[in-house]
Amino acid sequence: MLTFCNRLSKSSILASNFRCSSKSLASGSGSFVCTAKTGAVHPEVSFFSRTSRQWNSFPLICFPDNYNLQKFKCNVNRHLLLTSSFPFIFYTFFNHHIPFLFSYFLSLSLYNLLRTSDTPDLLGRGIPPIKLISQNHNNSNINVFIFEEFLSDNECDNLRRVHDMHVHLMTKEDPILCFDSVKTLQLHLKSAGKDYIEVSPLDFTTDTKCVNQTFSSLLKKWLKANWSYSTAFYPGENYFSKMYEQRVKQAMGLHPENGGKFQIISYPKGIGYKKHTDCIENSSDKRDRMATVIVYLDTVEKGGETRFPELGISVRPRKGRALVWNNMDRDGNCDSMSAHVANSVSNGKKYILQRWYYYQSFYSLGKRPPPTEKPKKRLVSQARVSCDEYTHGSCRWDDEWNHDHLIQYHENKFIKI
Numbered sequence: 001m002l003t004f005c006n007r008l009s010k011s012s013i014l015a016s017n018f019r020c021s022s023k024s025l026a027s028g029s030g031s032f033v034c035t036a037k038t039g040a041v042h043p044e045v046s047f048f049s050r051t052s053r054q055w056n057s058f059p060l061i062c063f064p065d066n067y068n069l070q071k072f073k074c075n076v077n078r079h080l081l082l083t084s085s086f087p088f089i090f091y092t093f094f095n096h097h098i099p100f101l102f103s104y105f106l107s108l109s110l111y112n113l114l115r116t117s118d119t120p121d122l123l124g125r126g127i128p129p130i131k132l133i134s135q136n137h138n139n140s141n142i143n144v145f146i147f148e149e150f151l152s153d154n155e156c157d158n159l160r161r162v163h164d165m166h167v168h169l170m171t172k173e174d175p176i177l178c179f180d181s182v183k184t185l186q187l188h189l190k191s192a193g194k195d196y197i198e199v200s201p202l203d204f205t206t207d208t209k210c211v212n213q214t215f216s217s218l219l220k221k222w223l224k225a226n227w228s229y230s231t232a233f234y235p236g237e238n239y240f241s242k243m244y245e246q247r248v249k250q251a252m253g254l255h256p257e258n259g260g261k262f263q264i265i266s267y268p269k270g271i272g273y274k275k276h277t278d279c280i281e282n283s284s285d286k287r288d289r290m291a292t293v294i295v296y297l298d299t300v301e302k303g304g305e306t307r308f309p310e311l312g313i314s315v316r317p318r319k320g321r322a323l324v325w326n327n328m329d330r331d332g333n334c335d336s337m338s339a340h341v342a343n344s345v346s347n348g349k350k351y352i353l354q355r356w357y358y359y360q361s362f363y364s365l366g367k368r369p370p371p372t373e374k375p376k377k378r379l380v381s382q383a384r385v386s387c388d389e390y391t392h393g394s395c396r397w398d399d400e401w402n403h404d405h406l407i408q409y410h411e412n413k414f415i416k417i
């Protein structure tokens with residue numbers, strides 16, 4: 001029998017029917033793992049003895065006053081990092097292994113974990129990252145990490161609420177639909193059983209790839225609004241953005257200046273997103289998405305995984321879990337192995353917070369673009385749906401946060417962190 005005797009005095013332990021390691025008793029620590037006196041002898045090397053010894057070696061500071069598993073895990077992780085030579089091994093080992101930023105980000109995160117005592121902001125986020133191993137390639141340049149509990153439940157709930165409110169307000173008007181080509185529009189019509197409708201470039205409103213309001217409303221009905229929803233806000237527009245980018249910098253070493261807008265994306269049941277890379281392959285422009293950070297804002301009952309088919313990695317949406325990976329190699333070349341898919345949601349609803357970090361920063365990065373002029377007749381409260389090719393889940397509804405949302409955010413009506 002193994003039991004956790006929190007804060008028993010030395011004498012009460014000795015008087016009980018439990019056996020505790022003499023080392024832990026001598027150290028005067030208040031929390032022990034004790035084994036019942038069954039007569040069984042556990043050799044020093046057994047898992048049982050080793051585990052009890054480690055438990056007993058944790059200082060009192062690791063044990064929260066009340067039962068709080070999350071805080072306990074966090075304290076233990078921090079203690080282990082502080083007391084072992086692990087960080088340095090980790091750093092030098094990964095330095096050879098991980099391209100550019102990731103070796104930096106790991107060393108930085110560990111440095112910060114070492115340095116940080118108990119800042120409330122880090123609570124629940126002191127859990128070291130886990131590197132996901134590719135099933136298909138031993139030496140891929142793409143590194144995928146997860147950080148559990150990167151956002152708190154409260155942060156996730158509030159971001160979801162703000163997003164839902166935004167989508168609700170903006171779906172009162174039918175969106176304007178845009179297609180990357182006439183061909184894509186034709187393919188969508190065909191899949192909706194409307195291939196008898198003939199379309200040409202003349203169906204796009206002047207200087208755009210968007211169709212007019214009447215045609216957009218018809219298409220919305222025919223395509224059964226089969227898309228994901230994206231709303232965005234920008235760095236510095238609210239408290240959350242500042243806090244989040246600092247948290248990312250601290251944990252992952254990705255610099256706020258290289259980050260773009262913040263997108264909250266939701267996927268209703270049956271919706272996913274096609275296979276793609278976040279950067280442009282064979283492009284020489286380094287103002288491109290070098291790394292992607294996603295946080296799942298809710299746990300999805302079934303489906304909705306972020307899947308990397310080339311790497312054989314699949315990640316389940318779990319509330320608060322962050323997923324980060326590099327899309328480019330050390331020299332800023334887009335790597336096709338970073339291709340990923342959002343599997344369609346089978347049950348439930350998926351929400352993510354997504355931010356791209358760019359290899360090279362540029363002036364307009366992370367700045368709210370001026371309101372779009374085109375198409376001319378687009379209403380203020382009207383979102384846009386972009387279908388950039390024909391595959392399942394290639395259409396996405398999107399809108400930037402408008403001023404009212406920001407006011408509500410500032411007034412703390414929707415976000416309480």
Ligand SMILES: O=C(O)CCC(=O)C(=O)O
Nearest residue numbers: 273305306340341342352
């Ligand atoms: O939802 C996901 O899991 C991935 C989303 C994504 O890859 C994207 O929006 O670029």
Ligand SMILES: [Fe+2]
Nearest residue numbers: 276277278340
């Ligand atoms: Fe992506």
